[in-house]
Amino acid sequence: DTEVTQTPKHLVMGMTNKKSLKCEQHMGHRAMYWYKQKAKKPPELMFVYSYEKLSINESVPSRFSPECPNSSLLNLHLHALQPEDSALYLCASSQEILRVYEQYFGPGTRLTVT
């Protein structure tokens, strides 16, 4: 089973709202990722967690706050977003950070900031 699930599928939020995106995998993977993707562009890495610790932050604005409660779950907390943050947010997982060969992506959350 190579499934990564994400909720919600769609999210519309105002610039003053606080919301969270959720990601779950049950493949026993120890590395999890958040990506941002604009239409017809490749995914852009935001954060990497390895063994539940933040390993990489690609200079993402603080209005995005990741959290890894356990090895199966990854959250992305959103606060005071801007319209330009509207995008498809993808979660991915892989066996571990040193064997990142195969990253498996979830279906994504389509975020619209109004």
Place this chain on the structure above:
Amino acid sequence: GQQLNQSPQSMFIQEGEDVSMNCTSSSIFNTWLWYKQDPGEGPVLLIALYKAGELTSNGRLTAQFGITRKDSFLNISASIPSDVGIYFCAGYANAGGTSYGKLTFGQGTILTVHP
């Protein structure tokens, strides 16, 4: 930073035709991955390549890891309408340090298949 040049940017083909796309880089990569993304969905891993010269098939898909480790290609034979989507190559350099965990993506090839 590392970059992958993926071509062509888009392709318009007739059903039944074969398709070829490739990625090149000025840097060496240790792993090549090919993904397909349908509209509104996440990328789906098609093929993973780990060794220079490796040729791997997955149904009608065939991909190769270039001997120089700086390129890879993906072929789709006898295309069908459900092959429509965006195809991304991705490479992992395993350069250590801050490169761990980072895939470099190509810009994507948009494939349209006319019935």
